[in-house]
Amino acid sequence: MSVVALPSSFARPARRVWRKLTRPHVLVAGVMLALLAYLVITPLLIMIQTTITWQPEDNRLVRGITPGEFTLFHWERVFNSIISQTMLWTPLQNTLVTSIGISIFALTLGSLLAWLVVRTDLPGKKFIASVAIIPYMLPSWTISLAWIVVFKNQRVGGSIGFLEALTGAQVPDWLSYGPVPIIITLSLHYYAFAFLLVSGALQSLDARLEESGEMLGATRWQVLSRITFPLVIPAILSAFILTFSRAMGSFGTPAFLGNPVRYYVLSTTLYNNISSRLQADGFVLGLVLIAISIVTIYLNQRIIGVRKSYATLTGKGFASTPVRLRALKYPILILVGMFLFIAVVAPLGFLGYQSLMLQKNSFALDNLSLHFWIGESNPKIADGIAGILTDVQTWVSAWNSIALAVLVGLITSVLGIFLGYAVVKGRGTWLSKIVEQVAFLPYLMPSIAFGAIYIGMFAQPLGPLPALYGTFWILVVVSVAKNLPYSSRSGTAAMLQVGSELEEAALVGGASWLTRFRRIIIPLTSSGLVAGFLLTFITSMRELSLIVLLVTPTTRTLTTLNFRYAEQGYHQPGDALAMMLVVIILACEWIVRHFRGAQIGKGLGA
Amino acid sequence: METTNIIIKNLTKRFGQVAAVNNVTLTIEPGAFITLLGPSGCGKTTLLRCVAGLEEPDEGEILIGDKLVFSSRRGISLPAGQRNLGLVFQNYALWPHMTVYKNMTFALEIQKLAKAEMDQRVKESLAEVQMTGYAERYPREMSGGQQQRIALARMLAYRPKVFLMDEPLSNLDARLRMDMRAELKRLHHVAGATTIYVTHDQVEALTMSTQIAVMKEGVVQQMDTPDCVYHFPANLFVADFIGNPKVNLLEGVANGDGAVDLGNFKIQLAARTAPGQVVVAARPEDITIALAPEPGAVEFTAYSVLPAGADSTIVARRDQLELTVKVIGTSKIKMDDKVWLQFNPATLNLYDKTSGNLIHSKN
Numbered sequence: 021m022s023v024v025a026l027p028s029s030f031a032r033p034a035r036r037v038w039r040k041l042t043r044p045h046v047l048v049a050g051v052m053l054a055l056l057a058y059l060v061i062t063p064l065l066i067m068i069q070t071t072i073t074w075q076p077e078d079n080r081l082v083r084g085i086t087p088g089e090f091t092l093f094h095w096e097r098v099f100n101s102i103i104s105q106t107m108l109w110t111p112l113q114n115t116l117v118t119s120i121g122i123s124i125f126a127l128t129l130g131s132l133l134a135w136l137v138v139r140t141d142l143p144g145k146k147f148i149a150s151v152a153i154i155p156y157m158l159p160s161w162t163i164s165l166a167w168i169v170v171f172k173n174q175r176v177g178g179s180i181g182f183l184e185a186l187t188g189a190q191v192p193d194w195l196s197y198g199p200v201p202i203i204i205t206l207s208l209h210y211y212a213f214a215f216l217l218v219s220g221a222l223q224s225l226d227a228r229l230e231e232s233g234e235m236l237g238a239t240r241w242q243v244l245s246r247i248t249f250p251l252v253i254p255a256i257l258s259a260f261i262l263t264f265s266r267a268m269g270s271f272g273t274p275a276f277l278g279n280p281v282r283y284y285v286l287s288t289t290l291y292n293n294i295s296s297r298l299q300a301d302g303f304v305l306g307l308v309l310i311a312i313s314i315v316t317i318y319l320n321q322r323i324i325g326v327r328k329s330y331a332t333l334t335g336k337g338f339a340s341t342p343v344r345l346r347a348l349k350y351p352i353l354i355l356v357g358m359f360l361f362i363a364v365v366a367p368l369g370f371l372g373y374q375s376l377m378l379q380k381n382s383f384a385l386d387n388l389s390l391h392f393w394i395g396e397s398n399p400k401i402a403d404g405i406a407g408i409l410t411d412v413q414t415w416v417s418a419w420n421s422i423a424l425a426v427l428v429g430l431i432t433s434v435l436g437i438f439l440g441y442a443v444v445k446g447r448g449t450w451l452s453k454i455v456e457q458v459a460f461l462p463y464l465m466p467s468i469a470f471g472a473i474y475i476g477m478f479a480q481p482l483g484p485l486p487a488l489y490g491t492f493w494i495l496v497v498v499s500v501a502k503n504l505p506y507s508s509r510s511g512t513a514a515m516l517q518v519g520s521e522l523e524e525a526a527l528v529g530g531a532s533w534l535t536r537f538r539r540i541i542i543p544l545t546s547s548g549l550v551a552g553f554l555l556t557f558i559t560s561m562r563e564l565s566l567i568v569l570l571v572t573p574t575t576r577t578l579t580t581l582n583f584r585y586a587e588q589g590y591h592q593p594g595d596a597l598a599m600m601l602v603v604i605i606l607a608c609e610w611i612v613r614h615f616r617g618a619q620i621g622k623g624l625g626a
Numbered sequence: 627m628e629t630t631n632i633i634i635k636n637l638t639k640r641f642g643q644v645a646a647v648n649n650v651t652l653t654i655e656p657g658a659f660i661t662l663l664g665p666s667g668c669g670k671t672t673l674l675r676c677v678a679g680l681e682e683p684d685e686g687e688i689l690i691g692d693k694l695v696f697s698s699r700r701g702i703s704l705p706a707g708q709r710n711l712g713l714v715f716q717n718y719a720l721w722p723h724m725t726v727y728k729n730m731t732f733a734l735e736i737q738k739l740a741k742a743e744m745d746q747r748v749k750e751s752l753a754e755v756q757m758t759g760y761a762e763r764y765p766r767e768m769s770g771g772q773q774q775r776i777a778l779a780r781m782l783a784y785r786p787k788v789f790l791m792d793e794p795l796s797n798l799d800a801r802l803r804m805d806m807r808a809e810l811k812r813l814h815h816v817a818g819a820t821t822i823y824v825t826h827d828q829v830e831a832l833t834m835s836t837q838i839a840v841m842k843e844g845v846v847q848q849m850d851t852p853d854c855v856y857h858f859p860a861n862l863f864v865a866d867f868i869g870n871p872k873v874n875l876l877e878g879v880a881n882g883d884g885a886v887d888l889g890n891f892k893i894q895l896a897a898r899t900a901p902g903q904v905v906v907a908a909r910p911e912d913i914t915i916a917l918a919p920e921p922g923a924v925e926f927t928a929y930s931v932l933p934a935g936a937d938s939t940i941v942a943r944r945d946q947l948e949l950t951v952k953v954i955g956t957s958k959i960k961m962d963d964k965v966w967l968q969f970n971p972a973t974l975n976l977y978d979k980t981s982g983n984l985i986h987s988k989n
């Protein structure tokens with residue numbers, strides 16, 4: 021199977037080793053491993069190194085230090101100094117409270133909805149499912165902006181929200197800002213993630229397991245509680261932990277809803293530290309986030325590991341008779357409809373409405389105007405901010421967003437095939453295991469921390485790449501690296517679908533590795549790749565926390581431009597931008613799905 | 627078509643500690659149809675894949691024709707694509723994104739054949755498997771049996787010197803399998819290519835092969851013609867594995883003058899043997915059964931009677947001893963009848979109880 025000829029003078033054992041090393045999947049795995057080391061391990065090491073050496077900026081705090089020398093100063097400052105409480109402990113506590121709250125609510129909502137959609141006779145299930153996942157496609161902070169529109173009180177920035185304008189009563193602080201709105205709004209975003217995970221598990225659950233329970237005389241409830249639930253428990257648990265780890269790294273919502281009342285979580289503290297040039301301290305917080313995340317994911321693996329025997333989840337999934345909701349059918353349908361209205365329709369409606377308001381604090385119809393969409397700059401309105409569609413900045417950012425998302429989607433899809441190939445063809449070898457594990461690492465790192473890592477990494481030229489800091493390319497590299505776990509997973513899944521015989525049949529026919537890859541592997545994995553592309557594309561379009569630390573005015577994307585507006589208190593243009601982003605994402609999703617629908621399955625029936 | 631021989635010498639392939647193929651030596655004559663037969667996990671597929679070049683053995687040599695395609699000693703391992711052999715997989719491995727035509731010409735394109743030549747070969751091969759007119763179909767647009775034929779046609783179009791097939795019929799239903807057996811045998815007869823065929827279905831092996839290699843735990847137990855494997859199994863494993871219903875294995879003591887004492891009766895053999903612990907193997911169809919006493923017959927009770935149209939199986943008991951007998955047609959014997967069993971000394975095989983090897987066969 022060797023692809024490279026070896027001089028015949030080589031000794032026999034050497035030939036054998038050479039043949040092993042030059043197997044395509046070993047070569048691919050080697051290249052992938054080098055890439056992973058470069059994109060994931062190096063930055064992590066640099067981050068750690070930064071936290072344990074004196075930084076030039078530290079001169080402001082301590083005299084007579086030599087930058088570059090070893091010190092535990094930053095760790096001590098974060099963990100054990102007079103500012104530890106505000107720097108670490110309070111934000112940590114806030115992070116845990118909000119993330120756990122979010123995970124519980126999101127999971128309850130998502131699992132219930134998943135069960136209703138997958139396993140019951142609820143009418144309009146397809147439509148419900150397609151609406152239910154919309155929040156997953158939008159930036160997680162969209163709902164928090166809408167929340168502000170409705171629940172804002174006078175305390176911050178003078179203007180009032182819709183509720184106060186409507187009722188005249190002052191909205192209490194706890195409902196306007198802080199943990200309660202953070203938990204509610206992020207739950208309304210992350211439930212879609214839980215919904216996707218749990219409904220996937222429910223769909224792949226072999227219905228025969230349930231049916232055999234029924235055959236033995238168990239009632240529907242007994243089947244649900246004794247068979248279905250225990251079988252999907254691993255999926256629910258991991259959905260919980262994955263939600264937790266993402267909620268912990270989310271940045272936009274806590275910034276919008278927490279900062280105005282000085283309610284800080286780790287991600288916002290990290291951001292503040294780094295923006296005030298306390299990079300090393302920020303990195304320590306980043307490592308704390310990574311550590312928490314690693315612990316939770318480790319727990320996840322432990323819990324699922326214990327329950328390995330429930331591996332039946334991977335069954336093909338057979339249609340089973342849906343649970344009859346009987347009299348509850350329509351009441352439940354109405355509840356679900358109301359929920360989707362609150363989670364999907366209402367936020368977009370409020371954002372749209374506010375984007376049309378000329379004056380911040382009047383919800384009256386005669387205040388409506390298209391100024392923040394198409395108006396020319398007017399010094400009398402909002403300090404002269406022009407309508408987003410006339411502002412060249414918007415178009416630059418939109419271009420950046422789309423270019424970023426397309427590039428990242430393409431690069432990760434291609435990397436995904438190679439990773440999948442290396443992992444699947446090398447099944448059982450340590451090389452394949454290492455590639456799989458390392459590709460998973462970025463998953464453990466909360467976005468904001470991962471973005472922080474790249475500041476340090478690409479400040480100077482590193483290896484083959486020039487100093488990327490401040491360029492568009494650093495956004496591409498960081499997004500590619502952060503999405504590696506997804507691409508490797510979808511690549512692996514796609515590759516597993518392609519039986520090894522299909523490649524072997526070509527091998528026996530004399531096809532070279534390149535031919536096999538080009539004519540067999542890529543065509544057969546392409547439908548999985550389009551799905552992977554779509555996922556990465558949307559993730560990159562709506563990404564804020566990963567890149568917020570890395571953008572400069574020229575490399576701004578729609579999300580970071582929006583963040584800047586929000587930070588400066590310009591609500592209407594921010595809302596208009598959010599709406600624009602939503603429209604772009606949904607349109608792209610529709611186009612890609614359409615394109616994929618036309619392409620998929622050309623011969624992929626069996 | 628030119629044919630070629632295959633020589634496998636001391637081939638060993640390990641997965642971790644397990645030797646999936648253990649020191650196998652086989653010589654396969656040009657034009658032979660050899661079947662690798664054995665229970666699941668005995669290493670048939672692994673041996674076939676070693677020959678194909680999809681698996682690299684740890685030790686040994688493989689020659690195809692005069693060409694050394696693998697030698698651990700000399701560090702040679704020819705890539706699969708250069709061994710000029712065709713492989714049919716159990717699940718057919720048709721490329722789902724290509725039409726039948728594309729599937730069949732894939733390897734031909736790599737050989738850079740002219741378009742006219744490719745068309746010609748596709749046409750001929752499809753005709754050979756009776757699938758003319760299916761060239762533009764996609765695999766999923768065909769039934770399992772049709773896909774099976776296309777998989778064969780794809781191999782034929784390639785014109786390999788050696789056919790390798792790994793349980794190609796096991797995904798088909800019983801009826802179709804019967805038809806395909808006949809087709810495959812015919813195909814081999816016409817093409818004449820040396821064929822290695824893997825199956826765990828003994829009927830398939832017995833009906834189709836010129837030679838059968840029975841394997842167990844990576845070791846070839848016996849390699850012989852179907853007739854010899856059936857009538858003179860080399861050891862108890864082979865005897866037990868081949869035959870349906872299963873052979874009767876009776877433990878006893880050979881007394882040295884041509885009879886075996888089974889405890890409560892004796893069986894007469896065709897020739898003398900050395901005394902010792904032995905196992906007598908009697909095929910169910912080689913025992914005659916009667917409703918009335920006969921000289922030399924042993925009395926049993928019909929424990930169960932299983933008619934199957936063309937033949938019937940009768941399970942007979944005498945104390946602890948249980949025997950299976952097969953008779954042609956429908957038997958008049960009913961359950962619980964007294965029956966008399968007669969052994970034909972010329973058909974009995976005798977095995978050493980400790981080694982399990984054949985120690986005596988009729989001459």
Ligand SMILES: Nc1ncnc2c1ncn2[C@@H]1O[C@H](COP(=O)(O)OP(=O)(O)OP(=O)(O)O)[C@@H](O)[C@H]1O
Nearest residue numbers: 641644646664665666667668669670671672673826
């Ligand atoms: N890639 C592999 N890695 C590890 N062990 C393997 C591998 N392939 C086969 N084996 C082991 O080698 C032994 C022989 O396997 P093989 O597939 O050759 O059996 P088989 O005779 O074809 O069985 P079946 O009739 O079930 O197809 C088995 O014990 C199997 O578990």
Ligand SMILES: [Mg+2]
Nearest residue numbers: 670671672792
């Ligand atoms: Mg096999």
